[in-house]
Structures are given as structure tokens and as C-alpha cells.
Amino acid sequence: MSHQPLIDGFEFATAGARQQGSWPVRELPRVRDLLASEDGEVRYVLEGMRDERGRPSLRLSLQGTLTLRCQRCLEPMPFEVRADEVLVLAATQAEIDAEPPDAHSPDRVLAGKEMPLRELIEDELILALPYAPRHASCAARLAQADETRQDGKISPFAGLRGLVRDKH
Numbered sequence: 682m683s684h685q686p687l688i689d690g691f692e693f694a695t696a697g698a699r700q701q702g703s704w705p706v707r708e709l710p711r712v713r714d715l716l717a718s719e720d721g722e723v724r725y726v727l728e729g730m731r732d733e734r735g736r737p738s739l740r741l742s743l744q745g746t747l748t749l750r751c752q753r754c755l756e757p758m759p760f761e762v763r764a765d766e767v768l769v770l771a772a773t774q775a776e777i778d779a780e781p782p783d784a785h786s787p788d789r790v791l792a793g794k795e796m797p798l799r800e801l802i803e804d805e806l807i808l809a810l811p812y813a814p815r816h817a818s819c820a821a822r823l824a825q826a827d828e829t830r831q832d833g834k835i836s837p838f839a840g841l842r843g844l845v846r847d848k849h
């Protein structure tokens with residue numbers, strides 16, 4: 682799916698609309714830059730709703746497997762991302778700024794007539810990614826890779842290195 686759906690925020694929320702699909706990772710430029718590979722896709726569900734105070738809101742759920750780069754051994758590592766957030770719409774930036782800072786209050790987002798779904802997905806994905814991803818055990822993976830090379834077989838990472846090189 683390569684189109685870029687735009688939603689009318691308040692209309693989507695008050696109508697209780699629903700949209701779902703899969704978004705290729707390579708078409709999420711801000712997220713792509715944080716990854717070791719742009720393979721894969723993210724499944725999303727966007728629903729219009731009202732929060733417990735009756736305010737028009739968007740609920741965005743995401744699920745997919747992204748390929749991050751381990752910050753310890755620098756090899757790729759799969760990361761299962763799952764996110765489910767309610768974004769309470771605001772008519773103006775002033776409305777958002779007037780709200781007292783509170784860690785427990787829901788996220789606010791400025792509503793528009795043409796809100797790009799892609800940006801909502803990117804924002805939520807970036808928040809869901811670990812700041813410094815690491816394998817649970819790098820040493821095991823490295824030892825395994827060394828063994829494979831001694832056997833004269835192709836390193837399981839050889840193909841991935843090729844992909845990284847192709848990006849430049």
C-alpha cells in the first residue's frame with residue numbers, strides 16, 4: 682500500500698471511524714533511519730472514539746517486527762513492537778499548552794482536516810522503540826557466527842551486510 686491516507690481528525694473521532702492495514706517500513710522515512718533493515722511492515726488499526734471525559738480521540742494500535750541494530754555488538758536484532766495509544770485531539774496548540782504537565786494524562790495531538798496517518802504511525806513507533814537496543818546475550822550470537830565462519834559456511838550476517846552497503 683503506497684498511498685498516504687489523510688484523515689479529518691474530529692470527523693474520524695466523532696464518527697467512530699475505523700481504518701486498518703499494513704504499512705511497509707521502507708515507506709516510514711523517520712523510522713527507517715533508526716533501523717538496521719527496512720524489511721517488514723507494521724500492522725495498524727486506527728479507531729475514532731471518545732476518551733473518558735468525552736473528548737474526541739484517536740486510538741492507534743501498532744504491531745510488527747522491526748530490525749534494530751544492537752548497540753553492543755552492532756549486529757542486527759529483531760524487535761517485536763507493540764503499541765496501543767489513545768491520542769486526545771485538540772483544536773488548537775494553545776489548548777495543549779494550557780494543560781498542566783502530568784505523566785498520567787493522555788497524549789494530545791493537534792487535530793487537522795488532513796492529518797497524515799503516516800505521521801501518526803511514525804510518532805508512535807519512534808516512542809515505542811528502545812533508546813539503546815541490545816541483544817539479551819551478544820556473546821552467544823558472536824560465538825555462533827565465528828563457528829559458522831570456521832566451518833567455511835557463509836556467515837548468517839553476510840546478506841544483511843550487503844543490504845546495509847546497498848543503502849549508501
Ligand SMILES: [Zn+2]
Nearest residue numbers: 751754816819
Ligand atoms: Zn548484540
